Amino acid sequence: MKILASDYDGTLRVNEKVESYDLDMIHKHRAAGNLFGLVTGRSMESIKAEIEGNGIEVDFVIANNGGVIYDKQFQKLRCIYMDTQAAQEIIAYIKSEECASYVINDGYHRHKYIVNEAIEDVKYGNIPTHAKDEVYQGMIAQLVVSLQDDSLAHTIAAYINQRFAAYAVAYVNVNCVDIVPVGISKADGITYLKERYGWEKENIYVIGDSYNDLPMLNAFHGFTLFHAKDEIKANAEAVFAQVGDCIKALQA
Numbered sequence: 001m002k003i004l005a006s007d008y009d010g011t012l013r014v015n016e017k018v019e020s021y022d023l024d025m026i027h028k029h030r031a032a033g034n035l036f037g038l039v040t041g042r043s044m045e046s047i048k049a050e051i052e053g054n055g056i057e058v059d060f061v062i063a064n065n066g067g068v069i070y071d072k073q074f075q076k077l078r079c080i081y082m083d084t085q086a087a088q089e090i091i092a093y094i095k096s097e098e099c100a101s102y103v104i105n106d107g108y109h110r111h112k113y114i115v116n117e118a119i120e121d122v123k124y125g126n127i128p129t130h131a132k133d134e135v136y137q138g139m140i141a142q143l144v145v146s147l148q149d150d151s152l153a154h155t156i157a158a159y160i161n162q163r164f165a166a167y168a169v170a171y172v173n174v175n176c177v178d179i180v181p182v183g184i185s186k187a188d189g190i191t192y193l194k195e196r197y198g199w200e201k202e203n204i205y206v207i208g209d210s211y212n213d214l215p216m217l218n219a220f221h222g223f224t225l226f227h228a229k230d231e232i233k234a235n236a237e238a239v240f241a242q243v244g245d246c247i248k249a250l251q252a
Helices: 020-031 044-054 084-095 150-163 186-197 211-219 243-251
Strands: 003-006 035-039 060-063 068-071 076-079 101-105 110-114 142-146 168-173 176-181 204-207 221-225 238-240
Touching (some): 084 101, 150 168, 186 204, 211 221
16 A cells, blocks of 8 residues: 655645646545545645545545544544733734735634735635634644745744744744744655654655655655745655656556
């Protein structure tokens, strides 16, 4: 049995919808007795809608960059929350930067708060804004900062990874920075499932295209796509045009 864990945005879904070729190859992969799952920085609320809207067959879902894990029946297996005081201090710092908005993830839902209306919110412009965040104290599983400046994304991530190293870890992603509890990563999420179900490490394969995928690319058999940055490709065992081609190679 081979287990393939795929990043979603920029990996399985590159365009508006997941391509039928990739969906067909996922079906063939699972029909042969293998497992397929998604590992994403999205909230469970968001990725579940994508799974249902695209008809994606999954055996597991790892959301929040590893902090939230669900099985194929969408039953919660794990949810890790951030230290409340640290989360509030990080939010105060986010508000001081040139960001469009930030999103609080409570372990399932996401809640957006505007930082600067003058900045176009290319990441979360299509979701509604919430007025209050006090109710989420003690239940903040992830923070996501929405911005347009790649250099600022690296600056914010570096600051958080230094200033709040005991509480949180920040990952640069597309038009955003994902911030999760310390120790959480996509690799950690997969390792949790590995230990829960007794998977053999040599049978675990992963594919992703961005910086938050690096921990899992380095921990397991890691693949990426041709459009990924050179730094990502340098950490991959192989490079493919799309997920379906990766699955075809695993079937060989």
